[in-house]
Amino acid sequence: MQELMFLGLFVVALAIGWYLGRREAIKVGFMLKPHGSALDRQYFIGLNYLLNEQPDEAIETFIRALEVNPETVETHIAIGKLFCQRGDVERAIKVHQNLLARPNLSREQADHVQLELARDYLAVGMDHRAERLLEELVEVRSPLREEALVDLVKVYEREHDWRRAIQVGDKLLRERAAFSVTLAHYYCESAQLPLKNNELPQARSLLKQALEIDPQCIRALLLLAELEMDQGQARDGARWLQRLADTDSDFVPQALPLIRRCADNAALNVPLFLDQVIAASAYPPMPVILAKADEMRASASLSEISQFVLGHIQQRPSLRGLLYLIDLHSDHVDARGRDNLLILRSIVEALITGKPAFRCSACGFSAKRLHWQCPTCHGWSTIRPLKGSETA
Numbered sequence: 001m002q003e004l005m006f007l008g009l010f011v012v013a014l015a016i017g018w019y020l021g022r023r024e025a026i027k028v029g030f031m032l033k034p035h036g037s038a039l040d041r042q043y044f045i046g047l048n049y050l051l052n053e054q055p056d057e058a059i060e061t062f063i064r065a066l067e068v069n070p071e072t073v074e075t076h077i078a079i080g081k082l083f084c085q086r087g088d089v090e091r092a093i094k095v096h097q098n099l100l101a102r103p104n105l106s107r108e109q110a111d112h113v114q115l116e117l118a119r120d121y122l123a124v125g126m127d128h129r130a131e132r133l134l135e136e137l138v139e140v141r142s143p144l145r146e147e148a149l150v151d152l153v154k155v156y157e158r159e160h161d162w163r164r165a166i167q168v169g170d171k172l173l174r175e176r177a178a179f180s181v182t183l184a185h186y187y188c189e190s191a192q193l194p195l196k197n198n199e200l201p202q203a204r205s206l207l208k209q210a211l212e213i214d215p216q217c218i219r220a221l222l223l224l225a226e227l228e229m230d231q232g233q234a235r236d237g238a239r240w241l242q243r244l245a246d247t248d249s250d251f252v253p254q255a256l257p258l259i260r261r262c263a264d265n266a267a268l269n270v271p272l273f274l275d276q277v278i279a280a281s282a283y284p285p286m287p288v289i290l291a292k293a294d295e296m297r298a299s300a301s302l303s304e305i306s307q308f309v310l311g312h313i314q315q316r317p318s319l320r321g322l323l324y325l326i327d328l329h330s331d332h333v334d335a336r337g338r339d340n341l342l343i344l345r346s347i348v349e350a351l352i353t354g355k356p357a358f359r360c361s362a363c364g365f366s367a368k369r370l371h372w373q374c375p376t377c378h379g380w381s382t383i384r385p386l387k388g389s390e391t392a
Helices: 002-027 038-051 055-065 073-085 089-100 107-123 127-139 145-158 162-175 177-196 200-213 218-230 234-247 249-264 270-280 286-296 302-315 319-330 335-352
Strands: 358-360 383-385
Touching: 073 089, 073 107, 089 107, 107 127, 107 145, 127 145, 145 162, 162 177, 177 200, 177 218, 200 218, 218 234, 218 249, 234 249, 234 270, 249 270, 249 286, 249 383, 270 286, 286 302, 286 319, 302 319, 319 335
Parallel strands: none
Antiparallel strands: 358 383
8 A cells, every 4th residue: 555655656756757858848849749649648558557556567657658858867766766676676777777878967967877876786786886886976076976985885895895995984084974983993894804813013003093083982992902901911901991981881891801801910900990880870781780799799798799789770670680689699598598599590590591682773673792783774883782671
């Protein structure tokens, strides 16, 4: 039903295009056939197909009836986009190629058609053809340059050609400041190979460039902290971890293994660090709360640790926090109480099992592990940790 409504509106657009084409023909002294001609009949045939729920035949009929002239180019572009959206990309390519071959298009119209043709090629994986068309639009400084840069950088991203993605991304950044988040990840991706090959100065340089472009790039901060720790520079690693905590405390749980390594090297006062993270957030991440509870075991009583964890669970319910309390008390009750706690523990574990720990803020994709790029909407830095009751 929705498709029929859409096609109905589309028919109106086609009719307007036909009318404008007819009017233009009259202006230049070439009168179309009078009312009741074969051209008019094509529209009645198309409407008949539409009413009989034969949209493909209807569109074909309207295309045959619609004259191509400067005032109907946008209508033809819309037809091609409709084919592409319906999955009939081959037909969309033919429509756009036919338009691009017309000698009477304005520069702006030709650029628009070229951009749509490039997108058709991208839709079927013909990246090299799309790349060539998009590069032309970028080089001639078309008004559609920004859109062409967006599509071109996606080509290199899809090919994992991070060097060229960065080159195009630098140009796009001048047009679109928000692209800094994505561009920083391109530098992080470029650093992966040097890290693997132990080319640490190059990797360090790329990661610092990522932070120059996006000072809030959590990925670069984590990678730099790990790099310095691997090099035995625990204090430098601790500085990057402190900056990460100041930037976004929600990602501190991803740094907990590195934080413990810093503690082992006496480069970081972990209790003080965790206290700062907890104090800076209205609802600190539960793994940070539990890490602090573990640190308290050396000096605090069972009651104090329980009250600390329970206070945060009451503010924001958490199954993992409840599981921690069960384990904390299981060795301090009699045999019957322990059996009851074990039953409760199995229930809580069953509730936790399979629950996502991360979610994309753009499309809602959920995952058990952190992805820097969403597998569904392909956004960078859109996936964030879930907190408290959200994970349940």
